[in-house]
Amino acid sequence: MAGVSTATVSRALANPEKVSEATRAKVAQAVRETGYSPNAAARSLRRSESKTIVVILPDIANPFFSDVISGLEEVAHSAGYKVLLGDSAHDPKRAQDYFDLVPTNQADGIILLTTEIPYTLVKDRQLKSGFPLVMACEYFDDLELPTIYVDNEKGASKAIDYLLDMGHTHIASISGPISNPICRDRHQGFLNCLRKKQLNFDEKYLRQGDFSFSAGYQQGRVLLQMKDRPTAFFCHNDEMAVGVIKAARDLDLKVPGDVSVVGFDNIKFGEYCEPELTTVHQPREDIGRQAMKMMLDILASNDVPIRQTLRTQLIVRGSAGAKPQTH
């Protein structure tokens, strides 16, 4: 229709500078009239790239991830990449399926936001050097994977130092799964602070949850019903912290009058609960942006650092206060 070969059309569309201005105009006109759009499958086949990055996350419903995703998409989009979101929570077979998108050329790389997938899956891929795999938010401690996350030990320390400064000595921890390295780091930060003050940690004050509201509620309830109940809680995420606050309310305990609660993540909702949540902020969009930049660097065969950490920030609101006098 433009009176030129398909080769020229291809060039006019993909590398306009390789084509004369007159031809470019004719092609553009014909494209407009016909409503032509290039077939992406054919292009993928020819170029062996899909311009798609898969992001595997444990739970779409967790508001923590939405900001990470925004950051990820921002960078991806401006580089002409699409983001395919994969929820792995329900079964490990799904994670497998998502990983398989790379060898089948449906995706160019994988960004992992969770360690809750079969370890061998990651290990095998990581061994093939050149498999484009980036980890964000969490990490595997025995794998040399390009990773971007927050200094969890320091983050926890900020929360615990704050509670110690308010006089608390009986501090409980509602941790995420202790198999998770970031949870171990946070717990380490916790212990370090106690040690500096020559305080011992009583193991009965440590409970594990799965980062859900209800885990926080259940574990909080158990701890609050102990005869020497803790006067403060450090929770490994905000949803569990909100669960603890509800447990306290149900037991007629005031927050922060009777119990102080500190969360982790700084999700939006923390500003709207009662009392407003004191928490440790993670720069979620930044994590997302950096992770996608790392991925693009890998795909461009640039060098990428193995691990990179960002800073947290203690956000002081109303859910933590002085240790109660009577205790």
Add this chain to the structure above:
Amino acid sequence: MAGVSTATVSRALANPEKVSEATRAKVAQAVRETGYSPNAAARSLRRSESKTIVVILPDIANPFFSDVISGLEEVAHSAGYKVLLGDSAHDPKRAQDYFDLVPTNQADGIILLTTEIPYTLVKDRQLKSGFPLVMACEYFDDLELPTIYVDNEKGASKAIDYLLDMGHTHIASISGPISNPICRDRHQGFLNCLRKKQLNFDEKYLRQGDFSFSAGYQQGRVLLQMKDRPTAFFCHNDEMAVGVIKAARDLDLKVPGDVSVVGFDNIKFGEYCEPELTTVHQPREDIGRQAMKMMLDILASNDVPIRQTLRTQLIVRGSAGAKPQTH
């Protein structure tokens, strides 16, 4: 390696019943040894289908959508389809890009969870009969699009009848954008209930928000500072309802003692705020499942209904109570 032609390998993998058992075994063995995986781009090109469905939603951070997505993915996955999530919120150009995935063969269909995208985009596609487009949760009232959503008018009526039964006569409404048909339906349900009781609606009690926490907070604050402030609020979603509760708290008003608040959607978080939220439940996973089934029906050239509605349910918790005596 299996000593057969590529045609036979292809058949052994895609239509095992067309191949002898011995051959099938040889192929399977070779696949295992080589780690072969078929190139999806080539398959897409040949079959002209991508087995990918794009879902366009206004805001990934809104927890309302995560359950819809679960339902969508459940059905998609079991039919061998992938789901590509697209956040359209930030700019309309993105929505355009997502729509373009269909003519370029990168996606087989579009599921829309929002009306907040350029209208012409949808209109043009809808005119091309056969363009695989399904709408869920919301709808365009002047477009004949296969749509699955909830009976919003009835849903609102359940909330309002409940408030009227408790003696409230000054009920405020914090609506979503009134340009949104589902918001008009909800408001209509509201007005119908008042009319049945011979009550007039005072327009000053109607405020619009954008479904965010902060919109609920701001509009709630304005309404609660009126001299004849309402004794009850009907909010078009739960986040705005939570915002109103916070506004009441900041003004030293008790919920539900001084003000009753009812939300819409029944998001998880409603169970963890104080007081727990009374709200109208939407069967979100069902909506998702049905929407994806409609899409698969369209792709299989089966007939699909233009509009299908599901039922809501009033969830009574603690945020709404009797009209205060003193008022």
Add this chain to the structure above:
DNA sequence: CTGAAAGCGCTTACAG
């Protein structure tokens, strides 16, 4: 600056 031609890796109608 442009065209002819080859080839990316599948799938499938056709022939045997």
Add this chain to the structure above:
DNA sequence: CTGAAAGCGCTTACAG
């Protein structure tokens, strides 16, 4: 039940 062959729609090295 199996193979040879064509073709899906691009892109790009090569030649002019």
